[in-house]
Amino acid sequence: MNKGEHGTAQPIFCHECGLLLRASPLPEGATAKCPRCGAFLYRHRTNSIERSLSLLFGALILFVVAQTFPFMTLKMEGREQITVLLQGCLEFYRQGLWPLALLVFFATTAAPLAKMACSMWVLLPLYRGRQPRHGGRVFRLAQALRPWAMMEVYLLGVFVAYVKLIDMATLQLDTGLFAFCLLILVMSWADSALEPAEVWERLKPSTPVPPPPQPAQGQQLVGCHACDLVAPVSSGHTCCPRCGAALHVRKVDSLARTWALVLTAVILYVPANLFPVMTVISFGSGEPDTILSGVKALIAAGMWPLAILVFVASITVPMLKLLGLSFLLISVQRRSSWRRRDRTRLYRIIEGVGRWSMIDIFMISILVALVKLGAIATIEPGVGATSFAAVVVTTMLASMAFDPRLIWDAAVQERKPA
Ligand SMILES: [Zn+2]
Ligand SMILES: [Zn+2]
Incomplete structure (x- = not known):
């Protein structure tokens, strides 16, 4: 991460214990952890935005293949059933279990796609040296979708279903499933290549934030829960000027x-x-x-x-x-x-x-x-x-x-x- 490269170390709050720290420059590949609670704070990755962006483009292609090509074929007693990825949601919907249909659709399709799209929306202009429109809000959404994109959990579910069925029927794994496996690999590679703190640092707040005072001045500070921006309470911001999240201690x-x-x-x-x-x-x-x-x-x-x-x-x-x-x-x-x-x-x-x-x-x-x-x-x-x-x-x-x-x-x- 580039903290410190542009001048003085910036103050950050540890998001797990609330300790106020100074972000100091790190050597390549190193990770900063909170000295009090051991929480992960930030890393230094070179070309983080460029690498993550190119991986996201690859992921998008794999996503289309995984969604459109057959996923698995079941053969039993001379009959054949070909499935695509979204068929499970449709089947839940047909049986009247629409909350489940929505949940599976969201976790396996909507959330990963929205996460990819939001990340690309922000990273592409930053890569070209421009500010993305509503960049802070969009990147906050991309980060919030992370726990809800459950493709790797879905793959484990596929594995359990496969083992359960293999004794009673012939199962054939199809292109869609292979693309899905590759997609999970590329997406997690893109995630680990991206350093969110660097993206946040490059995104400019919509309204100017007064420079955070030295802790010694005794002014109360508030840290944004989403993007770690630190602002004095006295600056009167109720929403984070960078990502739009509500600001509270x-x-x-x-x-x-x-x-x-x-x-x-x-x-x-x-x-x-x-x-x-x-x-x-x-x-x-x-x-x-x-x-x-x-x-x-x-x-x-x-x-x-x-x-x-x-x-x-x-x-x-x-x-x-x-x-x-x-x-x-x-x-x-x-x-x-x-x-x-x-x-x-x-x-x-x-x-x-x-x-x-x-x-x-x-x-x-x-x-x-x-x-x-x-x-x-x-x-x-x-x-x-x-x-x-x-x-x-x-x-x-x-x-x-x-x-x-x-x-x-x-x-x-x-x-x-x-
Ligand atoms: Zn901590
Ligand atoms: Zn924020």
Whole structure:
């Protein structure tokens, strides 16, 4: 990152513990971490914008191929079923499960495409040395879409569905799937090549921001949650002049909102596990499967690694997430000073693993699209799948609503009177 190259080191707030730091120049490839909580702050990447932009162009082509070419072909009892990527969403929609249809469409198609488009909207003019229109807002959207673009989770769902079906039918992997795998590689390469801090530094605020004063002057500063711009509270900005996000010292009503979302997820967790997520109908008869009975069926078929994967992703991870968030909420409310660094690390893990619970939903979307061979075999989605998807989404929203800096605020207040 180029901080420091243009003059004095700029002040930044650590987004996980709220510590005010000075961004100093880094050698190539190096990473800056917060000395207090260990959070990742920024990196130095050369040609970050150029490299990321060219990879995004490649990704766009692969995206078109993955969406238009056949994804997988299922052959069974002389019949053939060819699937494209979006067929799972259509099948959910036809069965009346439109919230699931929307979610799968958003996570596998809309969010990745919008993320690519927004990044290119900003990077292309910057590469040519110009300022993009509404650059700050568009790049903020691109960054906000990151956790919702779940192509790699979808691929794992494809893998689980493939292993489940391989014994009962012949499966052929098609061009669309290969393009999809390449797309995931190129997209994650583009993500790791891009240094957001460099993009933010090159984007000019719409209204001038007074230069941040020295900390010694005792002026209260506020850091933008989205783009890390630091402005004095006295400058009177209510929205970030660079990216348009609302400016506040801490996330508004973080504890109340997180509790509300955690409790909603706990309630939804019950129907998600009680009701069937899908029904396999073969030659006119079939048993509905809940998440747990699906895991049991995998064990009965001797597919141990897969059973463990589905069990961990669908049952253990959501439960541990809810327990972990409740623990963080209670510890913050009790102003605990116990192991702040470890609790921040726990939050980081909770935030990172949540999206992987979608494996089961994606697997079902592939199964219902592939296995619709009339009387021979059909797989129908169940209402439990909608509740389960709602659990995953609410836990993701809950971890986004939680402000990890609250873990450290008690410490700052303790120190102040001294
Ligand atoms: Zn920190
Ligand atoms: Zn901002």
